[in-house]
Amino acid sequence: MKKAWIFVLWVTLWSHLAHSQQLVVEVTQGMDSANPIAVVPFAWSGQPLNEDVAAIIGQNLERSGFFKSMARENMLSFPSTQEQVFFRDWRVQKNDYLVIGRMEPSGGDQVSVVFELYDVLKEQRIHAQQVSGSTANLRDVAHFISDIIFEQLTGIKGAFSTRIAYVTSEQLGPNQQRFRLHMADWDGMRPRTILESSEPILSPAWSFDGSKLAYVSFETSRPSVYVQHLATGQRERIQSFPGLNGAPAWSPDGRRLALTLSKDGNPEVYVLDLQSRNLERMTNNSAIDTEPFWSPDGRHLYFTSDRGGSPQIYRLDMSSRGVERVTFEGNYNARGRLTQDGRFLAMVHRGSSRRFQIAVQDLQSGRLDILTNSDYDESPSIAPNGSIIIYATQQGTRGVLAAVSLDGRIRFNMPAAQGDVREPAWSPFLR
Known part of the structure; x- marks a missing residue:
């Protein structure tokens, strides 16, 4: 033996x-009650970036098994501010939650990212925050934001970072x-x-x-x-x-x-x-x-x-x-x-x-x-x-x-x- x-x-x-x-x-298998969430592409007006922050966030949440991320081609609009959000559009497409954001250069290789998380059914903002990072570490920024969203919605500390x-x-x-x-x-x-x-x-x-x-x-x-x-x-x-x-x-x-x-x-x-x-x-x-x-x-x-x-x-x-x-x-x-x-x-x-x-x-x-x-x-x-x-x-x-x-x-x-x-x-x- x-x-x-x-x-x-x-x-x-x-x-x-x-x-x-x-x-x-x-x-290969998610929760039967995975929460539908839409992560809209973040607005950006500078030179093309090497990472898509919103896409990484959506992938993280999807891969956790707790969420089902909406495909971009099915989105009716691409809001980046609260004034541009029409909750009816996201509710009709059966989303429970919505993430929007905008990114701006902040000097040198630094980028400022503002993201907002919404409860679509209640038409309420759950969380908003500004995060900074370098263009070389945008994946770290995306993982950090994913951690915050995951904890806000599940009560479990995120482990994406x-x-x-x-x-x-x-x-x-x-x-x-x-x-x-x-x-x-x-x-x-x-x-x-x-x-x-x-x-x-x-x-x-x-x-x-x-x-x-x-x-x-x-x-x-x-x-x-x-x-x-x-x-x-x-x-x-x-x-x-x-x-x-x-x-x-x-x-x-x-x-x-x-x-x-x-x-x-x-x-x-x-x-x-x-x-x-x-x-x-x-x-x-x-x-x-x-x-x-x-x-x-x-x-x-x-x-x-x-x-x-x-x-x-x-x-x-x-x-x-x-x-x-x-x-x-x-x-x-x-x-x-x-x-x-x-x-x-x-x-x-x-x-x-x-x-x-x-x-x-x-x-x-x-x-x-x-x-x-x-x-x-x-x-x-x-x-x-x-x-x-x-x-x-x-x-x-x-x-x-x-x-x-x-x-x-x-x-x-x-x-x-x-x-x-x-x-x-x-x-x-x-x-």
Whole structure:
């Protein structure tokens, strides 16, 4: 059993990887009651811009699954001020909400954007705001405005300004691959390569302030943990030990990393203080203990262990060192992740169907819901607002990223133009 499990954790991740291009979001299932919204092209009188801010906002809202964005060709008018809005036109076309805006040069490469959000049925303005940005960062402006609109209409903080990290591999020839660690906008746009290597890259993990990525690289021919500072590009190799060095997870205060090490002969969970380099062993069991992750308050470490006969998720109290089992349903529960409120636990689950699927467990009630219906899903990562779980799966013969809402009502895929992508990690809020 242990050999088979280690194989799942470390080998099958790379069985289908190939060349990856920019990701593209394809909504496959939205809410039955998705709110119709019209995002009118923003007025602009300057030189042509390299980004369409209103189009990006509409795409963000549509791709969230909570909204259905109206096609521009169906719009009867293109208002940019309140005086130009005729609510009857938008009501006849069954829109619940309307977004209008105008943009003006404000000196140098700066642009001033004023947007307004309306409730069409009530004929009321819900919100208006002015935002500034540079012509080179109009996507950031659009994501920021999308966050505001999303929160105004749903009560949930928007996560459009966040980033995702993921790993790809390019087959260069027989027994030769090129692995890449990427960072991109939440929607896969503006991808940036963080690291290239001829050896595998695994387990990217964001620090809680979003300034660093920890990951596992085999570039020295054995697994080592590295920390990359995203602003400067500087990276450092964390203290490396013989055997397995893997599954890094940041503490909420950013001062410690939880790791899986086999330096004493068996995979166990350790905590490394990044300043003092003091290493503390947290588990001591003849079973495999791996995949640690922290509770948001830092008081507990969760981890995967087969000490009960099959991989399940356990919780360790950092003060008492007491360990309790958390998952019981199914014969395989692993790669857990918590929502920021600590209530919901996402995981890779296998039950009687023998399929590896993404499931979520309510830690208050104990209820477990299976969210996906694929045969082999892996590596769940939760958006910082707790609304969406991104994960790796198979689409035909290719590996893709996919996402599902915490209640299972929203689904979308993020395939690359060609090839596969694995190991997604969603950033925390970045502003």
